Amino acid sequence: TASLKERAADKGLFYGSAARNNPLSSDQTFIANFIQECGILVPEWDQKWTSLRPNISTFDFTYADRLAKFAKSHDMLLRGHTLVWHQNLPAWFQEEVNGSNVEQILQQHINTVVGRYAGKIHSWDVVNEAINVKDGRSDGLRQTPWLQLMGPDYLDFAFRAAAAADPKALLVYNEYGLDYDSRDDKAKRSAVLKLLEGLKSKGTPIHALGIQGHLNGAGNFLFNPRKFRSFLRDVASLGLKIIITELDVLDKDLPKNISKRDRIVAAAYEDYLSAALQEKAVIGVLTWGLSDRYTWLAEDNSSGERLSLPFSLRPLPLDVNGNRKLVWNAIARAFDQA
Numbered sequence: 458t459a460s461l462k463e464r465a466a467d468k469g470l471f472y473g474s475a476a477r478n479n480p481l482s483s484d485q486t487f488i489a490n491f492i493q494e495c496g497i498l499v500p501e502w503d504q505k506w507t508s509l510r511p512n513i514s515t516f517d518f519t520y521a522d523r524l525a526k527f528a529k530s531h532d533m534l535l536r537g538h539t540l541v542w543h544q545n546l547p548a549w550f551q552e553e554v555n556g557s558n559v560e561q562i563l564q565q566h567i568n569t570v571v572g573r574y575a576g577k578i579h580s581w582d583v584v585n586e587a588i589n590v591k592d593g594r595s596d597g598l599r600q601t602p603w604l605q606l607m608g609p610d611y612l613d614f615a616f617r618a619a620a621a622a623d624p625k626a627l628l629v630y631n632e633y634g635l636d637y638d639s640r641d642d643k644a645k646r647s648a649v650l651k652l653l654e655g656l657k658s659k660g661t662p663i664h665a666l667g668i669q670g671h672l673n674g675a676g677n678f679l680f681n682p683r684k685f686r687s688f689l690r691d692v693a694s695l696g697l698k699i700i701i702t703e704l705d706v707l708d709k710d711l712p713k714n715i716s717k718r719d720r721i722v723a724a725a726y727e728d729y730l731s732a733a734l735q736e737k738a739v740i741g742v743l744t745w746g747l748s749d750r751y752t753w754l755a756e757d758n759s760s761g762e763r764l765s766l767p768f769s770l771r772p773l774p775l776d777v778n779g780n781r782k783l784v785w786n787a788i789a790r791a792f793d794q795a
């Protein structure tokens with residue numbers, strides 16, 4: 458059976474997943490699944506500030522390099538994630554970065570990190586999750602350390618620095634909460650559109666919107682394909698590409714019955730992707746993990762076992778295809794019908 462990456466490639470798209478160094482260097486079945494199914498890899502952790510930056514004058518690329526090497530050795534595209542975010546700023550950042558050195562620190566971070574992988578990165582999540590309408594600003598910007606230290610132009614600054622460091626990489630603004638016909642998501646979609654229009658009108662070198670796509674199986678009745686597609690059309694009309702960057706479906710509040718849960722989760726994937734892939738500006742899809750065994754959704758282990766991704770966590774050893782799920786079939790169908 459053709460793998461997800463092959464079905465995507467048949468339509469000129471890509472499919473892949475987030476990955477962490479740990480399973481990708483130890484779990485042989487997971488590695489085989491990943492190689493077979495994924496045409497693109499995004500580091501789930503290893504290019505974030507906490508991982509790269511032990512202190513203000515040091516960079517540690519050990520794990521980021523390992524993932525870059527893994528992608529290259531398996532002919533996978535590589536995404537960069539993420540240069541500017543309000544989460545995972547190391548402790549020293551809060552203590553040592555201030556209004557007078559923040560530009561130099563950010564410039565050095567982007568020059569060093571983007572420069573190191575120049576020519577090897579398909580697309581960088583330059584700025585991640587900069588909008589939070591609840592923070593009350595008219596521009597909808599989230600009250601982050603970057604905004605406090607640099608003002609609203611921190612986005613333009615970051616994109617220009619990234620473009621200078623790697624003219625080949627697609628530069629992406631990445632965001633969540635854009636999916637549903639809910640009050641919050643509607644407000645966030647219009648704030649994101651305004652942000653993108655502003656950046657484009659300033660001549661900011663931004664090429665794509667990353668729509669994370671962290672869906673909720675129990676809330677999927679709120680998905681309105683027509684409204685979602687019209688948002689995608691609005692983004693595309695700004696001359697931007699679109700990547701579905703972190704797709705998964707939270708199944709925590711679904712019925713306990715495993716086969717019922719599997720069906721609801723798979724249907725959520727298929728509804729979402731068949732809508733998204735009708736928009737020609739959408740160039741590819743990544744799920745935020747490949748196997749339930751390693752999903753971030755189980756990190757707060759209070760929520761028990763998750764059934765959110767294309768591969769199951771059934772006990773190993775398995776043959777490489779043995780643990781595919783209905784989610785896998787749903788994604789395959791969405792690509793086949795794109």
Ligand code: G3I
Nearest residue numbers: 477479501502505538544545585633669703745753754756
């Ligand atoms: O803190 C340890 C660190 O000391 C250790 O060196 C490292 C070794 O792997 O592990 C670290 O543990 C955790 C890390 O994931 C790696 O597993 C961190 O404590 C934990 O906070 C971190 O969580 C990640 C989270 O982003 C914060 O970075 C999740 O795995 C990851 O799935 C999640 O992903 C985010 C996207 O980046 C942005 N969009 C939302 C998405 C879900 O929150």
